[in-house]
């Protein structure tokens with residue numbers, strides 16, 4: 001894998017997307033390798049020392065050889081400062097970083113599960129799977145309608161999927177309930193003739209439930225973890241998660257994608 005580069009990424013477009021998200025399109029140098037589904041970049045607003053550290057973001061689409069699309073929501077100071085940047089400005093970008101999702105073997109059915117703001121890496125994965133003619137079943141959960149992926153991304157998920165299932169906890173869109181309410185029965189269908197592989201990204205409690213269902217149904221499962229991260233390069237151990245076999249795994253270096261059974265949930 002080529003080593004990640006620190007570079008300047010120029011903001012081509014930066015707009016609100018739905019009620020909760022921002023869509024950021026970055027122009028990246030042609031010398032930077034294109035991200036694989038599940039990889040991420042560290043972004044830092046230049047000219048500020050607060051926060052000093054860059055913040056990690058997944059990639060939702062590779063638009064051209066030199067432009068990528070990111071969706072994020074504002075949760076703290078770093079994302080708030082990012083949300084104030086305008087087209088034409090440059091950001092410090094490091095990446096692509098980490099290990100992405102392994103593509104399934106031929107004949108395997110991909111099952112994608114996402115919750116909350118975990119949809120960007122799964123969108124890039126869904127597009128890559130469709131390109132290779134896989135028939136993905138996609139499950140998207142959110143607390144309410146406003147937390148669902150923005151309309152354009154939802155439409156795109158629909159285009160990539162052979163079936164799309166949506167839940168919201170308050171019932172404002174899709175079925176009322178948790179996404180695992182639909183996902184679990186689907187995985188345990190008694191007449192399942194096609195072998196499957198599960199790919200998930202979202203809040204840790206959702207990933208834990210998904211991995212439990214996967215283990216019960218003996219379906220291999222890969223989860224992308226979104227721990228808080230400091231260096232992004234494996235040096236500080238700040239993003240470590242506990243490993244089932246003992247010790248720790250660094251989300252930025254060994255992940256962010258792990259086999260679910262590797263993690264001590």
Ligand SMILES: Cc1cc2nc3c(=O)[nH]c(=O)nc-3n(C[C@H](O)[C@H](O)[C@H](O)COP(=O)(O)OP(=O)(O)OC[C@H]3O[C@@H](n4cnc5c(N)ncnc54)[C@H](O)[C@@H]3O)c2cc1C
Pocket residue numbers: 040051055056057058059071072073074075076077078079080117120121225226227228229251256
């Ligand atoms: C590999 C990876 C990919 C990511 N991809 C995306 C993405 O595509 N879109 C997106 O919106 N976000 C994504 N995130 C999360 C994003 O990096 C954080 O929201 C961001 O770093 C917060 O920075 P901040 O300075 O705004 O907030 P901070 O001031 O650092 O934190 C504000 C609040 O948010 C909480 N918080 C911060 N980071 C996280 C986290 N990772 N998980 C749970 N709570 C957190 C803190 O505990 C605190 O309460 C990703 C994280 C990782 C590790």
